[in-house]
Amino acid sequence: MIVRVVDAFRENLGGEPAGVWHAPGRVNLIGEHTDYNDGFVLPFAVPWGVTAAVRPREDDTIRLVSLQAPGRQQVIEEIDRAEGWARYPAGVFWAMRGDGLPVRGADIVIDGDVPQGAGLSSSAALEVAVAIALNDLYGLGLGGLELAKISQRAENDFVGMPCGIMDQAASALGREGHALFLDCRSLGSRAVPFDPSAYGMRLLIINTGVHHELADGQYARRRQDCENAAKRLGVAALRDVTDLAAALQQLTGDERKRTQHVVTENHRVEALIGLLRAGAVQEIGALLIASHLSLRDQFEVSCPELDIAVEAAVKGGARGARMTGGGFGGSAIALVAEDKADKVQEQVRLAYRERGWADPTFFTATPAAGARRLA
Template sequence: MSVAGEFEELYGAAPEGVWAAPGRVNLIGEYTDFNDGFVMPLALPHTAVAAVSRRDDGELRLHSADVEGGVVRLDVAALEPLAGGGGSWAAYPAGVVWALREAGHAITGADVHLASTVPTGAGLSSSAALEVVTALALNDLFGLGLSRPELAVLAQRAENAFVGVPCGVMDQMASACAIEGHALFLDTRDLSYRQVPFDLAARGLRLLVVDTRVKHALGDGAYAERRAGCEAGARALGVRTLREVPYAQLSDVLVRLSEESVRRYVRHVVSDNHRVERTIALLDAGDAAAVGPVLTEGHASLRDDLRVSCPELDLVVEAANAAGALGARMTGGGFGGSAIVLVAAERAASVAAAVEKAFAGAGFAGPKIFPAVPSAGARRE
């Protein structure tokens, strides 16, 4: 049954509309977005889909096809941020309603039914997809007139202030603003962005996503600790954010930092901003294959400086590169989740098989491997 059909079965009437918002995979630029830095995500074909109708009685009813349990009923006027963070899947769409109302928009209630094909806990922004699809649906239904970047910022606020996860804005911007066949080169300082053509097939290349199936939880404090460390580094260096630290001055800057972990975090962020700039230059020059070593270099930084990798992610990178991939790295928040592998199309199957063999040899559960196809951002279906 369709999402619209399930909605009608749940709520007794057809929805006013159906919307979709994708998950994303990040090509390069990790933990840079909350430092006002550069990122380069692309939307995936995997989406969160929402059938939605307005209500005028102040009630918010939420249901997910993917989670056991009935309809969650909430009073929109009584929505409050979750103490200590966390909460169920319903906190993400509820947080969007809260953020819209906090911004002065008169959301008088809604019936929402959600279904998602974005893998959860895989570093592919399943939560941002839920937030953005809810925000876009309410924007359309209530005639709010908000732009895509404005919706992304409100969705980020929902995750930061309501759910309690201190994420940057990359995930929501990718879900809201990406277009098919392109990667999104985003400057998170001012939310300016450029759609970069990313047709790997035309160049005989493929980008694989390897979901390790190791689940992470960014609300567990590790992400927040690294964000706090980056902010401490900026304070120690007398800058507002680490974006203001030039890569050419990195060596001189690092000797001014006394705390070892802060020094590592600063080195990663400044060098990863530089890696995004290098990647853009290579793509603009038509040399997508040369991006491979930049990815592998980025993984080493995430593993050694930021220390957010795990044995499964490291094994993907090692096995893929040993089997002839052009480059690979973990993507997303880390501590599990997914890696990406850039590979010549004719070697994609053999590289994938080498990764699966390496996982079996290490006693790990088999990974899920699929191509990253740059897809459309949020839209009304």
């Protein structure tokens, strides 16, 4: 990928890049829609991501080329005029300059291999790849968490997507062979060993290939439900609910359901970490299933394609499965014994074909290293 992106840089922008950087996408093992509730998450970086060849400029212009959007170079002289996918990297410049950091322009060629539409956070990978490149090129001295914060602010305040910090933190802080436990209030984190292959297991990503419309608006509504519930309960965030039964008695409707999911999901994160630390990787399946049912019924962010993927995977022999990511499409994950992986995939394909749906695609997710310079 280094050769490909450098060749594209020479062809499209002329001359040589100053370096090449990579930031991975992520898959979330458990802890969904808890991050913006100051809760707990357990994602890990995946082998696929965004690679950026970058050269600093002496003016404030940003020139962008994406190998996934060939034939169109975006030249951004005024940040606010960035369009489409270019808003993600432009937002990083915007956030850094807003912090008073001495960041000028840059020439950037982007290449990505995150499966499209899989919900593996290619946007965070793009933001973090640009952030780490600018950090190195301009000698900013920022750590991984600081780069994640800048990238999140780019997405929240420039792009306008009210995401939590999980995706950017996983991309910036990921470690090979480990998941990342992140407390989204304190932003304290620690690496948790997670190597399914050492236990004869595989974590399968099932990319449904679907993305339902209105998801962004629905995401914002779920976040608002959580904020309304916290306000009604008199707590700073739903993470602070300690007596769930008492809290649920004070709530009705959507606020009640959202609260039930967030509080129980935080407990599931802690329980799953306990199992991993005890070496009981094979036993985490029940927590994955419980998480999915809560996301389906209480947070209401699943969809038929995700539900069938989870149901069919378990029927085919998976130890557990759940949707991962924001929902309304994207991917599910399934914990599968190596000798049952083919059967599980076939069972899911069969279930999709019975409904006239296109076949999903499958990937094996292995915890990979976080953002770094490649050349």
